[in-house]
Amino acid sequence: MKTKISMIGMGNVGSVTAYALAHKKIADEIVMLDVLKDLLEGHSLDLAHSLAWEEGTRAYHGDYTDIDGSRIVVVCAGAGRRSGLNRLVLAEQNAKIVTEIGASIKKHSPGAIVITLTNPVDVMNYVMWRATGFPREKVLGQGNVLDSFRFRWAISQVIGAKPSEIEAFVIGEHGNSKVPLFSKVTVRGKPKELTIEERMKVTELIESSNETIIKKKGGTVFGPTQAIVRMVDAIISDKKEMMPCSFVLKGEYGLKDLSIGVPVILGRNGVESVEEWTLDHAEEVSFKRSSELIQDTIGKV
Numbered sequence: 001m002k003t004k005i006s007m008i009g010m011g012n013v014g015s016v017t018a019y020a021l022a023h024k025k026i027a028d029e030i031v032m033l034d035v036l037k038d039l040l041e042g043h044s045l046d047l048a049h050s051l052a053w054e055e056g057t058r059a060y061h062g063d064y065t066d067i068d069g070s071r072i073v074v075v076c077a078g079a080g081r082r083s084g085l086n087r088l089v090l091a092e093q094n095a096k097i098v099t100e101i102g103a104s105i106k107k108h109s110p111g112a113i114v115i116t117l118t119n120p121v122d123v124m125n126y127v128m129w130r131a132t133g134f135p136r137e138k139v140l141g142q143g144n145v146l147d148s149f150r151f152r153w154a155i156s157q158v159i160g161a162k163p164s165e166i167e168a169f170v171i172g173e174h175g176n177s178k179v180p181l182f183s184k185v186t187v188r189g190k191p192k193e194l195t196i197e198e199r200m201k202v203t204e205l206i207e208s209s210n211e212t213i214i215k216k217k218g219g220t221v222f223g224p225t226q227a228i229v230r231m232v233d234a235i236i237s238d239k240k241e242m243m244p245c246s247f248v249l250k251g252e253y254g255l256k257d258l259s260i261g262v263p264v265i266l267g268r269n270g271v272e273s274v275e276e277w278t279l280d281h282a283e284e285v286s287f288k289r290s291s292e293l294i295q296d297t298i299g300k301v
């Protein structure tokens with residue numbers, strides 16, 4: 001059977017992600033949807049031309065009837081964060097969009113796994129789960145994979161190691177209350193304890209570099225794209241790889257009825273299992289605060 005990935009929302013992140021997935025030849029078909037029909041057609045033709053010299057993925061645009069039988073639906077539709085603006089203020093506006101899209105996915109591709117990108121992603125992934133009515137294992141949000149890229153990069157800048165030699169993860173809200181897990185940082189496979197001063201520099205660098213991207217180019221694109229590519233690859237290739245993703249909890253970490261970033265194992269069924277890590281006291285307090293902020297916004301939308 002052919003592997004189809006559907007992309008809903010072909011703005012900055014959606015279009016670059018469609019390009020990256022198509023050229024990775026991870027799927028037989030990529031279907032693209034957007035409410036802006038001219039933009040959609042433009043991206044669709046541009047992408048089709050870029051694929052003309054190689055065997056592999058067929059990319060085309062369409063409507064919801066074309067998403068039937070999708071293995072994965074990636075949702076990058078909605079308004080984005082602007083400089084100085086908290087992601088949580090986007091919630092109300094994007095909740096309406098995500099609710100509509102979720103209902104259409106449910107109708108036209110009921111067996112799909114959904115990856116939500118739309119911000120505030122933890123709240124939107126919860127809205128998506130409710131709108132689709134899918135099993136929670138099939139609805140996950142991307143936020144903390146990107147946060148973890150940034151964490152590794154910032155540590156590398158501060159301690160002078162290669163980012164690829166660092167293992168470091170962020171959990172919690174993909175937003176201001178994110179929880180970088182300093183207690184679990186390893187460098188070349190060995191635990192690495194950063195000083196208080198180093199931790200402060202890393203934290204500052206994560207925030208300031210993100211703000212710089214938003215201020216100077218309008219929004220992040222390559223980072224989230226690569227995060228989605230890793231998640232899609234883990235699912236389609238059944239890698240059983242650990243990644244922190246936003247996921248609807250049912251008692252794990254003492255929480256339920258919200259979606260929040262936690263370490264999960266990704267494989268062919270979506271979320272195969274949740275890893276319950278032991279956090280240090282400060283991380284536990286921050287994670288709880290993060291969950292309260294998300295729950296508060298869910299209550300509002």
Ligand code: NAD
Nearest residue numbers: 009011012013034035077078079080081117118119142224
């Ligand atoms: P963008 O404005 O460039 O693109 C959004 C696209 O969504 C537009 O083309 C718009 O026409 C389309 N759209 C709006 N409503 C739609 C609907 N009902 N159906 C189909 N398409 C619709 O924004 P972007 O920079 O690509 O970001 C998209 C979303 O992803 C934003 O919410 C942004 O905050 C979020 N984002 C998340 C992460 C993350 O890590 N989770 C990273 C970057 C951006």
